[in-house]
Amino acid sequence: xxxxxxxxxxxxxxxxxxxxxxxxxxxxxxxxxxxxxxxxxxxxxxxxxxxxxxxxxxxxxxxxxxxxxxxxxxxxxxxxxxxxxxxxxxxxxxxxxxxxxxxxxxxxxxxxxxxxxxxxxxxxxxxxxxxxxxxxxxxxxxxxxxxxxxxxxxxxxxxxxxxxxxxxxxxxxxxxxxxxxxxxxxxxxxxxxxxxxxxxxxxxxxxxxxxxxxxxxxxxxxxxxxxxxxxxxxxxxxxxxxxxxxxxxxxxxxxxxxxxxxxxxxxxxxxxxxxxxxxxxxxxxxxxxxxxxxxxxxxxxxxxxxxxxxxxxxxxxxxxxxxxxxxxxxxxxxxxxxxxxxxxxxxxxxxxxxxxxxxxxxxxxx
Numbered sequence: 001x002x003x004x005x006x007x008x009x010x011x012x013x014x015x016x017x018x019x020x021x022x023x024x025x026x027x028x029x030x031x032x033x034x035x036x037x038x039x040x041x042x043x044x045x046x047x048x049x050x051x052x053x054x055x056x057x058x059x060x061x062x063x064x065x066x067x068x069x070x071x072x073x074x075x076x077x078x079x080x081x082x083x084x085x086x087x088x089x090x091x092x093x094x095x096x097x098x099x100x101x102x103x104x105x106x107x108x109x110x111x112x113x114x115x116x117x118x119x120x121x122x123x124x125x126x127x128x129x130x131x132x133x134x135x136x137x138x139x140x141x142x143x144x145x146x147x148x149x150x151x152x153x154x155x156x157x158x159x160x161x162x163x164x165x166x167x168x169x170x171x172x173x174x175x176x177x178x179x180x181x182x183x184x185x186x187x188x189x190x191x192x193x194x195x196x197x198x199x200x201x202x203x204x205x206x207x208x209x210x211x212x213x214x215x216x217x218x219x220x221x222x223x224x225x226x227x228x229x230x231x232x233x234x235x236x237x238x239x240x241x242x243x244x245x246x247x248x249x250x251x252x253x254x255x256x257x258x259x260x261x262x263x264x265x266x267x268x269x270x271x272x273x274x275x276x277x278x279x280x281x282x283x284x285x286x287x288x289x290x291x292x293x294x295x296x297x298x299x300x301x302x303x304x305x306x307x308x309x310x311x312x313x314x315x316x317x318x319x320x321x322x323x324x325x326x327x328x329x330x331x332x333x334x335x336x337x338x339x340x341x342x343x344x345x346x347x348x349x350x351x352x353x354x355x356x357x358x359x360x361x362x363x364x365x366x
Contacts, residue, residue, distance in 0.1 A: 016035075016141065016142035016143050016144050016159065017033060017034065017035035017036075017136075017140070017141065017142070017143040017144070018033070018034045018035070018143070018144045018146070019031060019032070019033045019034075019035075019136075019143055019144070019145050019146070020032040020033075020145075020146040020148060021089065021132070021134070021145060021146065021147050021148065022148040023091070023125060023129050023132065023147070023148070023149055023170070024148055024149050024150035025125070026125075027124065027125055028122050028123065028124060028125050029089070029091065029096060029122065029123050029124075029125040030120065030121070030122055031087075031089070031098065031119075031120070031121040031122070031123075032118065032119075032120055032121075033118070033119045033120075033121065034116050034117070034118050034119075035116065035117065035119075035143075036114040036115070036116055036117075037072075037075075037076050037079065037083075037117045038061055038064040038065055038072070038114070038115060038117075039061060039114070040079070040083070040140060040141070041060070041064060041075060041076075041079050042060040042061035042064060065115065069105040069106075069107060070105075072105050072115075072117075073103050073105045073117075076103055076105065076117055076119070077100075077103060080100055080103075080119065083140060084098050084100070084121065086136055086137035086139070086140050087135075087136055087137075088133070088134065088135045088136075088165075089123070089132075089133070089134055090131075090132070090133035090134075091125060091126055091129050091131070091132055091133075092126050092128075092129060092130060092131050093131065093133070094126055096123040096124065096125070097123055097124070098121045098122070098123045099121065099122060099123065100119060100120070100121055101120040101121060101122050102119070102120040103117065103118075103119050103120075104117065104118040104119075104120075105117045106118065129170055130169065130170050131167070131168070131169055131170065132147065132167075132168040132170060133165065133166070133167050133168075134160075134165070134166045134168070135160075135163060135164065135165040135166070136160070136163065137163055138162040138163030141162070142159070142160065142161055142162070143159075143160050144157060144158070144159050144160070144188075145157070145158050145160065145166065147168060147170075149170060156168070156184060157184055157185070157188075157305070158184060158188075159187075159188040159191065159192075161191070182304050182305075182307065182308040183308065184308065185304070185305045185306075185307075185308030185309045185312065186308040186309070186311050186312040186315070187312060188308070188309055188312060189308065189309035189310060189311060189312020189313040189314075189315070189316065190312035190313070190315050190316040190319075191312075191316070192309070192312070192313060192316065193312075193313055193316025193317055193319075193320065194316040194319050194320055197316070199252050199253070199256065199284075199357070200284060200316075200317070201320050202256050202260075202350050202353060202354065203224075203252075203255055203256050203259060203280070203284070204221065204224075204317050204320045204321065205320065205324060205346070205350055206256060206259030206260045206263060206347065206350050207220045207221060207224070207259060207277070208320075208321055208324045208325075209260075209263050209342075209343040209344075209346055209347045209350075210259070210262075210263050210266075210267065210273075210343075211267065211268075217321055218318075220274075220277055221314070221317045221318065221321065222314070223274060223277050223278050223281065224277050224278070224280070224281040224284070224317070225281070225310060225313055225314045225317065226278075226281065227277075227278045227279070227280075227281025227282045227284075227285065228281045228282075228284050228285040228310070228313060229285065229306065229309075229310040229313075230281075230282060230285060231281075231282045231283075231284075231285030231286045232285045232306065232309065232310070233306055235285070235286060236302055236306060237302070248283060248286050249357075249361045250358055250361045250362055251280075251283045252280075252283055252284055252357075253354050253355075253357035253358035253361055254354070254358055255276075255280035255283060255284070255354075256350060256351070256353065256354030256357070257351050257354035257355055257358065258276060258280070259273075259276075259277075259280075259350075260347045260348065260350040260351030260354060261347070261348075261351045263343060263344065263347035264344050264347055264348060264351075267339060267343075328342055328346075
């Protein structure tokens with residue numbers, strides 16, 4: 001509960017920027033950044049933890065959203081010096097001076113979905129790059145970086161949070177690539193749940209407080225992970241599978257309310273609840289939709305990334321259950337008063353957080 005109180009509003013983040021760093025070219029380093037500059041320019045970033053509600057949340061965002069591609073490109077061009085100043089790319093310990101090569105504002109197919117802008121950036125590259133250091137200022141939010149060393153070799157990906165720095169030793173040995181890609185996305189899936197996915201954590205805790213029986217818990221969590229992976233895979237391989245955050249975010253909050261308050265009235269896993277867990281898993285998966293698709297991996301690499309991410313999600317959920325069990329389950333679960341004094345009050349508190357998020361997402365002025 002102390003973890004929950006750290007930041008109520010940081011329940012689900014804005015879509016992270018995807019930045020490819022290509023150090024395989026002679027004499028130059030190339031960066032290709034794909035992000036929602038409309039949100040950044042409007043002052044909305046994952047640092048503030050605000051859930052993007054498009055026109056309902058920020059009038060400035062709606063203003064930028066209505067601009068044509070050419071008009072918004074001018075806004076991006078004006079904003080880019082500040083954004084590039086927030087990038088810190090070092091090769092072999094030397095900071096690389098970066099300049100803009102090209103700006104491409106993607107056509108808005110649906111105004112309820114983010115319109116992404118691609119920016120191509122270049123800089124001079126030292127010889128024999130062996131070490132890469134990267135960070136992006138926390139005010140610009142979360143970013144996924146992809147390190148490309150040549151046209152044939154593997155691409156390593158890292159998910160960085162709120163100004164996190166990454167130090168990378170460049171290793172071109174292909175035999176390490178598959179395992180590294182897999183382990184990287186296991187870590188991404190893990191941190192997507194713990195400690196950064198507060199809404200997922202509360203949902204899993206809601207499942208935990210229904211029953212402390214391990215088999216029952218693992219069944220529910222695995223059912224949730226399978227559903228989560230289905231929608232993530234659809235969003236990755238099918239570009240048209242996109243649902244606006246305006247719809248998804250309230251549904252995620254509603255799922256927390258459902259499991260929390262059902263715990264108050266029952267202590268058994270009904271068939272109906274299993275169906276709802278699977279349905280809400282589908283909804284939670286859409287909350288991460290499209291990010292892997294934008295990484296430009298091959299289909300094989302995407303399958304490896306999806307597998308690693310799903311396993312990481314499962315491991316993160318199991319960790320949440322283990323922590324809850326060590327804090328309250330192993331000490332009190334056999335007490336006659338456990339349900340009345342622990343499970344029900346905690347479930348009500350989780351439900352209150354869910355209600356707050358639901359109202360916040362439906363009524364942005366709150």
